[in-house]
Structures are given as C-alpha cells and as structure tokens.
Amino acid sequence: MKNKFIYLSILAMAGLVSCEPEFENAVDTNYTAGEADFSSYVAIGNSLTAGYMDGTMYKSGQANSFPNLLSQQFATVGGGVFTQPSYEEDVNNLGGILGVPGFGTRRVINFATSAPENIAGTSTITLTAQATAYNNMGVPGAKSFHLLAPGYGNPAGLALGQANPYYVRHATSNTSTVLGDAVSKNPTFFTNWIGANDILSYATTGGIGVDQTGNPNPLTYGTNDITDPTVFAGVYSLIINGGTHPAFGTVTGLAQNGAKGVVATIPSVTSIPFFTTVPYNPVTAAAVGGASNITALNAQLYGPLKQALTAFGAGSRINLLIATGGNPLLIKDESLTNLSAQLTAAFTPSLGAATAAFYGSVFGQARQATADDLVLLTTSGVIGTAPTGVPAPLDKYGVTYPLQDQHILIPSEQTAIANATNAYNAAIKSIAASKGLAVADMNAILGVLVNGLRSVDGSIYTANYFSGAATENKVLFSLDGVHPNARGYAVIANEIIKVINAHYKSNMPFLNPSYFPGINVVATN
Incomplete structure (x- = not known):
C-alpha cells in the first residue's frame, strides 16, 4: 500500500496480538537475555x-x-x-x-x-x-x-x-x-x-x-x-x-x-x-436526495439496464434500488464477460447510436457490489463525485457510473x-x-x-x-x-x-x- 509508503506495506501491520497479551509485568529483577545477545x-x-x-x-x-x-x-x-x-x-x-x-x-x-x-502546513523534511x-x-x-x-x-x-x-x-x-x-x-x-x-x-x-x-x-x-x-x-x-x-x-x-x-x-x-471501513451498500434514499430519486433512477437507468442484461442471460448483475435501506454500489468487474456490443445494440433504438455506444462501453462489465467485494478506504471520497468528462445523468460514481478497478477489490x-x-x-x-x-x-x-x-x-x-x-x-x-x-x-x-x-x-x-x-x-x- 500506491507504493508511496507503501506499504503498506499493509499492513499489514495490523497483525498484532494473541488472545491474552501481557501488557505489563510485576516488577522483576531477574530480567535476562537468555540465549540472545541484544548488544547490536x-x-x-x-x-x-x-x-x-x-x-x-x-x-x-x-x-x-x-x-x-x-x-x-x-x-x-x-x-x-x-x-x-x-x-x-x-x-x-x-x-x-x-x-x-x-x-x-x-x-x-x-x-x-x-x-x-x-x-x-508545509513539510520541512528534505532529501x-x-x-x-x-x-x-x-x-x-x-x-x-x-x-x-x-x-x-x-x-x-x-x-x-x-x-x-x-x-x-x-x-x-x-x-x-x-x-x-x-x-x-x-x-x-x-x-x-x-x-x-x-x-x-x-x-x-x-x-x-x-x-x-x-x-x-x-x-x-x-x-x-x-x-x-x-x-x-x-x-x-x-x-x-x-x-x-x-x-x-x-x-x-x-x-x-x-x-x-x-x-x-x-x-x-x-x-x-x-x-473493511467503507460498506459495499451505502446508497440510501437520503444519500441520493430522497425516495423520489430512487424511483427515478429505477425508471431511467436500473430498470432498462436490468431488462437488457436479462435478455443476455446476465440479469443478476443489476437489481432495482430500494427506498427503505442501503443499496449496493455500482462497480466495474473486469472478470465479467464484456457485453458492451450487446448493450449498444439493445439501446440504439431508444437512445441513438452514439449515446447507446457510450452506455455499452460504460455498463458492459458493470454490476452491483456484494458483501464479497472490498471497497477501499480512499474510495469513500470518490463515491458520488463526477467522473472526468462524463455528462449528467451518469455523472455519479458508484450510483450512475461504475466505480473502476482502482476503487474496489473484487x-x-x-x-x-x-x-x-x-x-x-x-x-x-x-x-x-x-x-x-x-x-x-x-x-x-x-x-x-x-x-x-x-x-x-x-x-x-x-x-x-x-x-x-x-x-x-x-x-x-x-x-x-x-x-x-x-x-x-x-x-x-x-x-x-x-x-x-x-x-x-x-x-x-x-x-x-x-x-x-x-x-x-x-x-x-
């Protein structure tokens, strides 16, 4: 763990303690190095x-x-x-x-x-x-x-x-x-x-x-x-x-x-x-501005997308959003079969060729996250922001635009x-x-x-x-x-x-x- 510090890493650092760690001892004047030499x-x-x-x-x-x-x-x-x-x-x-x-x-x-x-402040540490x-x-x-x-x-x-x-x-x-x-x-x-x-x-x-x-x-x-x-x-x-x-x-x-x-x-x-800090399902009605927006998202994006994917045998990738709880993030899974061409063809009659091609490229490997996916801590600052160059209404990472490979561990x-x-x-x-x-x-x-x-x-x-x-x-x-x-x-x-x-x-x-x-x-x- 970005090999800046990297890292991590990870971190691994965290591996830390047994079931009953001893954190302090009674005073003991018989401390000894035993078979070890700690002089250097x-x-x-x-x-x-x-x-x-x-x-x-x-x-x-x-x-x-x-x-x-x-x-x-x-x-x-x-x-x-x-x-x-x-x-x-x-x-x-x-x-x-x-x-x-x-x-x-x-x-x-x-x-x-x-x-x-x-x-x-500005660092004062030099090389x-x-x-x-x-x-x-x-x-x-x-x-x-x-x-x-x-x-x-x-x-x-x-x-x-x-x-x-x-x-x-x-x-x-x-x-x-x-x-x-x-x-x-x-x-x-x-x-x-x-x-x-x-x-x-x-x-x-x-x-x-x-x-x-x-x-x-x-x-x-x-x-x-x-x-x-x-x-x-x-x-x-x-x-x-x-x-x-x-x-x-x-x-x-x-x-x-x-x-x-x-x-x-x-x-x-x-x-x-x-x-483990950021949940896979933080998309609530409150987070998207109310239950009416959940209804709109289902009508304009999630419903049509699920219908098209179902026709290609991949309907389980997307489910409709609910207004009474947390919904999964929308992510890209590069391990999935890429259905970009199929989605482009399916959306062309209603959206036109150019827009349908864009939808196909965006959602060809999209799915909703599950509890088996890990959302990076750094991704918390990305969810809901606009991907560069992506127009409304698809301009919300994790909601209307899939989080990318660098945001999720599948x-x-x-x-x-x-x-x-x-x-x-x-x-x-x-x-x-x-x-x-x-x-x-x-x-x-x-x-x-x-x-x-x-x-x-x-x-x-x-x-x-x-x-x-x-x-x-x-x-x-x-x-x-x-x-x-x-x-x-x-x-x-x-x-x-x-x-x-x-x-x-x-x-x-x-x-x-x-x-x-x-x-x-x-x-x-």
Missing part, C-alpha cells in the same frame, strides 16, 4: 518497521516504531544503543517530504468536523543525505527485492522510479543496498518484517497491478504488481542466509555470521481497516492476494526453521485483533478505523487505515517480546499500550 540490534523491513503512521513518516510517530520500543526493553538485558534515521528537520511534526510529489503531511482528526484530514547506516533500516515502500537493489538510495533514480526517497535520505552511498547497510552494523540480533508491500501495493490500488506469479525477473515488475512467490522465497533466503543473486550479485545475510533474530509473517492485508483479486500471502508465509517459516529463528506469526495474530482484545488492565482495543469519540482511545490503527498508531506498535512490540522470551529463554518486561498515544486530534486545522 538491527531491524529491517518496510513502513511497518520504520514507524510509519497516519499516512507518512513524522518525528513523533517514528519515536514509537516497534523496533525503537523493543530496543528500550532490550536495554534492560544488555541491549546496546539503537539509532533511527533523523527526522529532526520535522520541526512542526507534519511529516511528508518537501518537494516530492505524493508525500503529503500526516492525517489528523479535525475536532471541529470530527473528520480525518491532512494536517495543514539531504545523512549517509548513515542506522539500527532501524525500515524503508517505507520497500518490497523484498528492493532490500538487495544497488541504487535504491540514489537520488538520480527518483525520477525513473528506481529509487526510494526515504532510503535516499540515509543511504551510505549511491550504490549501497538496504541490506548491506543493515549488515554493516554487525547485528547480534535482528528483526525482519519484509514482504507486505509485495502484495499491499497491489491491494491498496484495487488490483490494478499484475500478478507476476511465474515471472522470475523482479526487474520487470511494475510498482503495483504482486511478487512471484518463488522470487520472494529466493530473495528472503538471501536476506537471511546470504548468497548470490543473478540480478543483485553477492549478498551477505543477516544471520550469516551467527546472529539470532525474529522474522514476522505477513498478515492478511484485506482484513485491515483500509478494506473476489478474484482477493484470491490472488491470499494465494501470494500463503506462499510467502510458508517460505518465511521454512527459512526461519532452517536457521532456528523465532517466528512472530502476525498473520495469525491479526485474526485475533480484528475481533477485539482485552488487556490485563481491562482496556479494550479494536481494529476498527476511527469512527468518532467513542472509539478514539480504543483503536490500534492510525488514520491511513493501514498502519498501526503508536498504541498499535506497542502491541506489536509486546507480541515480539513474547516470541523472544519463549524461543530464546529470555525474560524481558512488556509495554503497556495504554501509555501510548492513539488518534491525533487537533482543535482546528
């Missing part, structure tokens, strides 16, 4: 590792990255200094990147409207080179193979889409790699949570990318494509074990010199609020995501087992989180997106709907501590998520 802890990953939240990287958000929180607990058992890329430039805590299109300021809740929006390897080598937007790519931090590659502005800020050279910089810290312990973006950018753009399963060359992939599972497994093995890659050369792995660590699986990204796209997620996680677990590494199963943890959880102090936390004051102190996701908020990252850190304590016979204290901030609310914006 290095974290590698994407936005979930970097501390991305509310749609951007910003100073106070980064302070609550889960690796930074972990390092504070590691300090109780001999952990060393932990460094992160500098965001001291972010004097107003706005985030974004100055002069780089698409990198906006952080999302906040405007108290005056109770609505999420980007905070007003000034820090040329430093840090302990936190999480790079927002990075896919698995990006960690091995020389030049991913070269500013000359930005315009070509070959570099990442977040890595440009701290790459040690124009030819360095994220993994190479991480290994240069000589880690004795590491966390690796990479792979979400290999599917998340496909998911958060409504599946407009390509499922590259079967394509072994990642250098040919587009920004929003799904990484081939075999490519992912090979790259992941190199990240852990080192070796040689035909495109990226010789690689030194995180565990190659005996370091221990934790790897995290990839959560089911379609379970996060970005995909079931076939969700299946592609699920298949890749399962394959990636199988590879992660297998590679971890071969090296005796601990596994934080964020995929399984997410299944618990989405149903809500209760901490030992009685606090209730949920995976819901912010929906008003009643949920303000309960949600674990930030306002981008993909990444956790600070409280959510504390939950992630606790889950990893639990895994470390069990796998490496350590005894470290837990964090109390209620001590961390949730949603950002500003009085005015």
